[in-house]
Amino acid sequence: MAFALARVASAATDMAQAMDMNDAAPFGMLWLDQLEWRGLSQPNGAAWQAEGWYGGDYDKAWIRTEGDSYSGRGEAARAELFWDHAVSSWWNLEAGGRKDFGTGPARGWAAFGVRGLAPQGIDVEATVYAGDASRTAARLKIEYELLFTQRLVLQPEMEMNVYGRADPARDQGAGVADLEVGLRLRYELRREFAPYAGLVWVRHYGAAGSFQSSGGPNQNELSLAVGLRMWL
Secondary structure: OHHHHHHHHHHHHHHHHHOOOOOOOOEEEEEEEEEEEEEEOOOOEEEEEEEEEEEOOOEEEEEEEEEEEEOOOEEEEEEEEEEEEEOOOOEEEEEEEEEEEEOOOOEEEEEEEEEEEEHHHEEEEEEEEEEOOOOEEEEEEEEOOEEOOOOEEEEEEEEEEEEOOOEHHHOEOOEEEEEEEEEEEEEOOEOOEEEEEEEEEEEEOHHHHHHHHHHOOOOEEEEEEEEEEEEO
8 A cells, every 4th residue: 555655646746747846856655554453362462564765756765664562472573674666657676675673583684576556456565585594585465455435445455474494583484484364444534544443364384383372372363453554
């Protein structure tokens, strides 16, 4: 969704150009996609996703962060910084780095990816990572927005993480480590401010599932999510 908003901002810049206004000036946005409490049969926790960018129509600096913190399991978080370059009307290439924080040792990664809008307005992010000690990883995120009214919006979302080798110190197995599917219904009091509620299902696979079940939630987690979404 943040990518779609970036394209809207770019369109506004094109309009300014048509009106002989200054379109060379850079612009930016801060976006808090999720700030939520999670709880149901699993231990209570909190999760967040946020990103921001600054630049022009073709090149931007893009930062994003996400993570969660559960009682009895600790915290898992990451921050990423990219140079983002538009290669077509709706697709961008990205290159940068990622840092993992939280429980366990910090990990650093080089990151390369693509993000854009697929047909039917599906927002896609696909990123591959290379770290020290021959570590590799990949991340795929897909989301969509279904408008019931101008204010009531249903947002399905899916995220999958894959690792080339196990990292027991960070509770990560090799192969598909986790799959998260969320369904959130929000009401936009304003376009920039919307409370929401929904369900989040997380599946931990393979060794990652064993790590999780040994010190926290089981391999399958179903949580009620209540939160806030806003942007500047």
